[in-house]
Amino acid sequence: MTVHIYNSQTKQKEVFKPIQAPHVGMYVCGITVYDYCHIGHARVMVCFDMIVRHLRSRGYDVKYVRNITDIDDKIIQRAIENGESTQTLTERFIKAMHEDEAALNVLRPDVEPKATEYITQITDMVQTLVDKGFAYAAANGDVYFRVEKFADYGKLSGKRIEELQSGARVDVNEQKESPLDFVLWKASKPDEPHWSSPWGEGRPGWHIECSAMSKHTIGEHLDIHGGGHDLQFPHHENEIAQSECAHGHTYVNTWMHVGFVNVNNEKMSKSLGNFFTIRDVLKSYPAEVIRFFLLSSHYRNPLNYTTENLDNARAALRRLYGALDGVKLVTPAANLVSQWTDAYNAVMDDDFNTPQAFAVLFDLATEVNKAKATKDQYLAGQLAQLLVSLGNQLGILTSEPSAFLQGGIATDGLSEADIQAKIEARLAAKKAKDFTQADSIRNELKSAGIEILDTPQGTTWRRI
RNA sequence: GGCCGGAUGGUAGAGUGGUUAUACACUUGAUUGCAAAUCAAUGAAUCUCGGUUCGAUUCCGGGUCCGGCCUCCA
Numbered sequence: 001m002t003v004h005i006y007n008s009q010t011k012q013k014e015v016f017k018p019i020q021a022p023h024v025g026m027y028v029c030g031i032t033v034y035d036y037c038h039i040g041h042a043r044v045m046v047c048f049d050m051i052v053r054h055l056r057s058r059g060y061d062v063k064y065v066r067n068i069t070d071i072d073d074k075i076i077q078r079a080i081e082n083g084e085s086t087q088t089l090t091e092r093f094i095k096a097m098h099e100d101e102a103a104l105n106v107l108r109p110d111v112e113p114k115a116t117e118y119i120t121q122i123t124d125m126v127q128t129l130v131d132k133g134f135a136y137a138a139a140n141g142d143v144y145f146r147v148e149k150f151a152d153y154g155k156l157s158g159k160r161i162e163e164l165q166s167g168a169r170v171d172v173n174e175q176k177e178s179p180l181d182f183v184l185w186k187a188s189k190p191d192e193p194h195w196s197s198p199w200g201e202g203r204p205g206w207h208i209e210c211s212a213m214s215k216h217t218i219g220e221h222l223d224i225h226g227g228g229h230d231l232q233f234p235h236h237e238n239e240i241a242q243s244e245c246a247h248g249h250t251y252v253n254t255w256m257h258v259g260f261v262n263v264n265n266e267k268m269s270k271s272l273g274n275f276f277t278i279r280d281v282l283k284s285y286p287a288e289v290i291r292f293f294l295l296s297s298h299y300r301n302p303l304n305y306t307t308e309n310l311d312n313a314r315a316a317l318r319r320l321y322g323a324l325d326g327v328k329l330v331t332p333a334a335n336l337v338s339q340w341t342d343a344y345n346a347v348m349d350d351d352f353n354t355p356q357a358f359a360v361l362f363d364l365a366t367e368v369n370k371a372k373a374t375k376d377q378y379l380a381g382q383l384a385q386l387l388v389s390l391g392n393q394l395g396i397l398t399s400e401p402s403a404f405l406q407g408g409i410a411t412d413g414l415s416e417a418d419i420q421a422k423i424e425a426r427l428a429a430k431k432a433k434d435f436t437q438a439d440s441i442r443n444e445l446k447s448a449g450i451e452i453l454d455t456p457q458g459t460t461w462r463r464i
Numbered sequence: 465g466g467c468c469g470g471a472u473g474g475u476a477g478a479g480u481g482g483u484u485a486u487a488c489a490c491u492u493g494a495u496u497g498c499a500a501a502u503c504a505a506u507g508a509a510u511c512u513c514g515g516u517u518c519g520a521u522u523c524c525g526g527g528u529c530c531g532g533c534c535u536c537c538a
Contacts, residue, residue, distance in 0.1 A: 011468090031538065044538045074536070154467095157533075163466050164534070206536085228538025232468095235537090258538070259469095265530070269537055296487085297477060302470080302531070308488095312476060316487050322501065347478090355478050359486040369502055373495095435497055442499075453500050462501095 003058060003349045005224075006300060008232060008255040009156050013351055016254065018223045024055060024062040025218035029210060029227035029235065030112070032069040033093040034078040037100050038275035039290075039305055040261040040268045044228050046291055047258045047299040047352075049106040050394060051226075054348050057393055065217045066109040067210060068094060071116050071203055076192055086193050100278040103287040104294075105395040111217045115209040119195045122204045122212040125246050126184045126197070134245040138175035141187030141200040147180040150241045156255060157233035182238050184208045207238035211246070214239075220247045226256035230267075259302045261294075268305060276305065286407060289314045292396055295354040316358070318405060318462075320391065323365035325401040326457050327372065329388065330381035340364060340386050344393075354394065361391060405462035414448055423452065423459050 003016040018024045028048045031041050052064045069075075070090040079086040101108070115122070126143055129135035134150065137143050147153050147161065154160050164180055173179070183205035188194035194201040204212075214222055220243065227236065236255065243251035260267045263274040281290055284307075293313035297303045340360070347356035364387045371380035391397030399407075406416075422441055429437035442452050445461070453460050 029538075032536090038538085040538050042538090072536090158467055159534070160467085229469095229532075230537055233533055234535090260532075260538080262531080267532070267537090271537065300469095301477090304476085306476095309476065312488050315489095316476095319487075325501090353478070355476095355486075359478075362486055366503085373503060430497080433497080439498070446500095451500060454496075455501075460501095 003055070004351055005254050005256065006351045007253075008257045009252075014254065016223075018060065019221060019253065022059055022061045024060045024223045025221075026052065026055075026062055026064050026224040026226070027210070027214040027218055027222050028064070028066040028109070028225070029231050030066040030068050031097065032072055032074060033090045033097060034075045035093060035270070036277040036279060037097050038268060038270075038277050039281060039294075040228065040275065041097075042100070042104060042278050042290065043261050043294045043299075043303065044226075044258045045101055045106045046104055046294045046395070048226055048256075050295060050299075050354065051256070051352055052107070053393055053395065054352060058345070058349070063111070063218060064109045065111045065113065065214065067213050068097075068112055068114045069206065069209065070094070070114045071193060072206055096279070100282075103282060104278070104291050105287065105398060113213040113217055115204055115213070116193075118209065118213050118216065119204065121216050122208050123185070123195075123197045125208060125212045125215070125242065128246045129184065129242065132245060134241075135184055136177065137199045140175050141202060142175055142183055143185035143199050144176055144181040145184050145238065145241060145245075146177065147182070147241065148178060150245055152244065153241055154237065156237050156240055159233060159237070182207060182234065184242070207235055208242055210235075211239050211242040211251075215243070215247075221250060222252045224254045224256060225252040226258070229257040229259055230269075232257055257300070259297075259300050262302050262304045265304065281310075285310050285314065286404070288396055288399065288404070289317055292317050292358075295394060295396075296358065298355060299352055316362075317396070320361060320365050320387065320397060321399070321401040321404045323368040323372075324384050324387060324397070325405060325460070326455065327368065327380050327384040328377065329385040330378060332382035332386050336382055336386060340383075340390065344390050357390075357394060361387060364390070402460070402462075407463065414445075414450065419445065419450055419461055423461065426452070427459060 004013045005016045006013045028044070031037060037045075048064070048066070052062050055062050071086065075086050075090060079089045082089060098108075126135060129145065130137065130143065133146070135143055135145050154164070161180065185197060185199055185202050185208070186205055187200055187202045192203070194203060214225070225236070225239075232255075240251050262268060266272065266274065268275045278290070289310060290313075293310050294303065296309075296313055296316075344357055344360045347353045347360065364383060368380050368383045368387060371377075371383055388397050422445055426438045426441040429435070429441065445452060446464070449464050450461050451464050453462065
């Protein structure tokens with residue numbers, strides 16, 4: 001009955017207790033918009049979409065905020081390379097991101113704040129930190145956070161200040177008092193986008209935007225804060241430092257981090273160059289298959305990107321749609337609803353265990369198929385409706401079964417009318433007991449990627 | 465070097481101190497003109513060495529291997 005969530009900070013599953021139930025404030029770090037989203041980005045989007053959907057289905061009134069970083073070094077650099085303004089660059093990729101998300105059936109967050117729209121709130125927070133002695137302006141106009149002033153620094157990532165210092169993989173920068181200090185406000189170079197501030201013309205550092213935007217969209221104290229696993233340090237650690245020093249109290253109750261998408265057991269990332277963009281993969285696989293694939297392992301575990309795994313996701317989805325195919329949906333009886341939704345909720349309440357949720361769907365599909373076989377169409381219709389409803393909670397099973405099964409990626413060049421004509425011809429041959437001819441037509445279609453199924457309801461087809 | 469996570473059947477991927485995950489693939493039976501789909505049955509795994517325990521894949525410790533963070537990264 002209660003939702004349990006794994007908290008990255010305490011490293012254990014905890015009972016989820018919102019600060020002001022049923023309201024839940026959830027902030028997720030979105031992407032920096034200077035390029036197309038890849039499958040790793042897609043995983044974060046889809047996972048938190050799944051999480052919001054489930055929390056809402058459990059009665060929580062979630063305010064879901066996911067930011068857009070639309071100003072930073074890479075954006076500036078890319079805009080210069082392209083000979084365009086940062087604004088036209090970011091607008092283009094924000095649009096692309098929204099298209100990709102829509103394809104993957106990701107619901108839009110309630111608020112998508114952009115860093116450039118919160119400059120005042122950002123400089124206000126920097127000023128507070130300066131006033132309280134947690135930050136200082138350097139000679140060049142940069143403002144830095146004084147890490148050693150925050151005793152709890154490292155509590156999220158399990159790092160210790162002393163060890164970080166000896167690690168010494170930090171930039172040497174004579175503007176900083178300490179190498180660990182991080183930038184809150186960056187003085188702008190000529191030609192760079194800039195905003196005025198008490199410390200001169202400049203732009204926000206990366207970490208501060210999330211502290212400021214979460215405060216102004218949700219509040220100073222968040223129920224859930226999430227993002228990709230790589231953001232745990234330093235980004236989220238720095239957010240904690242900024243927010244807790246500025247506000248004087250706890251910033252986040254539950255930290256959630258989504259595991260990486262790997263390629264050959266290595267993290268998919270821009271810098272390694274081993275990434276696949278969402279829109280590229282969409283050319284080869286239906287969006288629903290990608291979504292299923294992304295949810296097929298637990299959100300915290302690594303997920304290996306391979307065509308084999310995508311093919312497997314497609315095959316699994318075909319089984320579910322195969323069960324739904326040809327069944328007329330009817331409202332399920334209350335006892336059936338509770339039996340199956342209880343099973344579903346039990347595993348989803350346990351830290352959003354989507355692989356087990358899928359197992360429930362497959363069990364349900366088996367029951368649908370059994371009911372179909374025993375000609376109990378009413379039972380089949382009820383179970384199928386449950387399967388659709390639960391699948392929809394995960395953002396899948398949103399297509400017409402026949403559309404999904406016949407959709408595929410068409411390479412055969414046959415129109416539906418062509419296929420239908422062949423099926424008619426084969427049926428005629430069958431009726432005439434000319435099985436050689438019938439089989440020859442079926443084989444012909446099969447080599448074109450079309451599979452014929454003779455069912456009690458008649459002959460149907462699907463793409464292999 | 466510091467910190468963290470992981471090793472499960474052919475593949476993917478969960479749970480569990482003793483009892484079926486689930487999916488794909490494989491085998492057999494039913495069904496079918498033959499198929500496909502479906503149902504049924506079967507086969508198939510818990511990295512290694514110790515410890516705790518009546519009993520460990522599960523808990524604890526060592527080892528090996530893999531990955532991540534410590535610099536921008538979802």
